[in-house]
Amino acid sequence: MLLKSSPGDAIEVIMANAKLLLKRRQERTLRSFVDLSVFEVPAPLKGSAHNYKYRLAYVVDDVASCDTTTRLEREITGISVPSRHRIRFETYQLCCGISSQKSKGWRPMKTLRINIASQDDIIADFEAGRHLGEPVYSFPTWKALHTALTPNRVAILAAMKDKGGMTMREVSRLVKRDFRPVHADIAALIKIGLLDRADDGVIFPYADIHIDISDISKAA
Template sequence: MKTITFKVQTLASALDDVEIAWKTGEAETTPQFSFVTWEVMHKILSPKRLEIVTAMAGAGPLSIREIARRVERDFKGVHADVTLLLNAGVITKTGTGKMIFPYDKIHVDFEISAAA
């Protein structure tokens, strides 16, 4: 099963991870997609967009029409959400124009700290 982790991580923290991987030769084995803030994560992965990604998980290449059918939404709204997910790099487009999310499982990882 191929899992991706969506997480909130500052740019500095992401660069620290790259530096550690470079120095040790050991990189994180689980693919990760990082967002700089919770707000950005929530903007990109809104509940309806997360529903799209979940419907695409493990399904292989899908047309936008098929995605709309799976999430039981109209084509126009799904098209707009798929375009945003595509532009953000969360999903990709195949050479035949179908959309793909090449993971079977999604893990979301973030922390909320107390206000200062």
């Protein structure tokens, strides 16, 4: 893991040799989501006695109430005690294991699976060891999925896969739509955590996307 920081700049952590064990997000409202990820790293980070790194956050309007892995990370973010704090989510995700730029060493994560799952479903997945190492984004209901993932927003996600950071105008040109409605769709996708901010704009850090509504009872 390479940690680079300089005064006044966002912190970039490139998890080049980390193994993804768990990545789960769930929409809570059209303005918020829960984020939980666990990585196995080759060696303990400074300030940590184990080979694991996690991030846990509840994000509302792009601001995270979050917990971090080590005292060092809390010092980096400018927050000491208590460890639970509120910071801009792009800063939080950078210091907790997402490379935000298509730079040397950047590579997309696996296919993102989008499904319908309640909190009880997610807990059951954890207990059964399902979706380990697989990025999953869950909506609590079919209505929530249908409201958030309009055809135009799905088209944005599909167009951005495997491309790294892009400016919003680049996304607009890519999907061949006017800038203003694309900007509004991107803002909505950021708020629910399906797109992340990057130094050069926004990023959909996955190689592909799969929307799974195979359980018809949950789509009712």
